[in-house]
Amino acid sequence: YIPGKQGQPSLGKLFQYPKFDTPIACKSFFQADSVDAYWNKKGTGVLLMTTVEVDKTGSSYYGKQTLHFLSTKGETSIVQLSKEGPIHSVAWSPQSHEFCVIYGFMPSKATIFNIKCEPVFELGTGPRNSIYYNPHGNILLLGGFGNLPGNVELWEVPARKFITKMVAQDTTLLSWSPEGTHFLTATTAPRLRICNGFKVWHYSGALLYERPWNKQEELWEVLWQRFPDGAFKLQPVSYKPVEGIASSQPAASKEAYRPPTARGKPVTFKLNDEEPVPAGAQLSKSALKMKKKREAKKAAKAQANEVANDGAASASPPPPKPQTNGLKTHLGEFTSDDPVKMKKMGRLKSKLMEIERLKEQQKAGKQLEINQ
Secondary structure, eight states, rough: OOOOTOOOOOOEEEETTTOOSSSSSEEESSSEEEHHHHHOOOOOOEEEEEEEEEOOSSOTTTEEEEEEEEHHHHHHHEOOOOOOOOEEEEEEEEESSEEEEEESSEEEEEEEEEEESSSEEEEEEEEEEEEOOOOOEEEEEEESSSOOOEEEEETTTTTTEEEEEOOOOOOOOOOOESSSSSSEEEEEEETOOOEEEEEEEETSSSSSEEEETTTTTOOOOOOOOOOOOOOSOOOOOEEEEEEEOOSSSOOOOOOOOGGGGGGGGGOOOOOSSSOOOOOOOOHHHHHHHHHHHHHHHHHHHHHHHHHHHHHHSSSSOOOOOOOOOOHHHHHHHOOOOOOOHHHHHHHHHHHHHHHHHHHHHHHHTTOTTTTT
């Protein structure tokens, strides 16, 4: 990777070791502060995820990422993503012929691309930010961990079929077993120092084993026993549920919070006036007091309305409006788009107002001048 300088693009070059004279593939790109490389298992292709720390468009707080592809055959391409937002995870299939990307603002989108960077299967949207292929590449696990609730989805890759979904909350570590039909999830320190432990799951979503840690102890890492590639044969995916065990970890409560003093008692309060109180429930002293206040307020309001109606009926009719000069009223209603006409109309109004003022002075007994 060669960073760009003074308006020049950055470069990603692929060489055949130890020949560094001529690159076998080269890709140029702008807006790259850092680059992460993702190789496939066979070493025939690599994905370069470029990252800009500050998005100048202001559309993302996390900067901006783009994905580029280079192959040992000299092929290069940019991976076109159909949703705006950051790239959360990138993973190659163990078979090296396709890869999966989770991208976009939440709920994020997941797509499988072939070696030509063409989308071949859309896995929809959801709260996901992690990708895990099993060792054979026939099962794909999508998870939402970290600041997400721990949703897990499992898909059969060759058939493009959904298997199941589940929740593995507080997961900080996930790994597939070497035989590809089981996976473990663990809550480890220092990411989380409470409720440490690990669980073993079947790909059908059944929990098979659970090992919680003591509160005084911390679990740092969990690993499967390693086996050489090819030690286990590929097994067909079955959609029949496998019998499992119930988790000892309490599920998150979905009920509304109630203070300790109100727990175990019938609900006697109302969120608004339209909600009826359950039949047979006795009102508390405070609720009864508020009820009396509301009734008294309604009665006072009704009495005030009756008095106002009686007063309006017995009142004398309103005095007639004083007569106004018809010409003056007509001039007041006159409007025009011509500025010259409006200017003349303003002068005429001023003269009429002056005449009215002089008439009032004459009625009051004031001696007017001859020219008035």
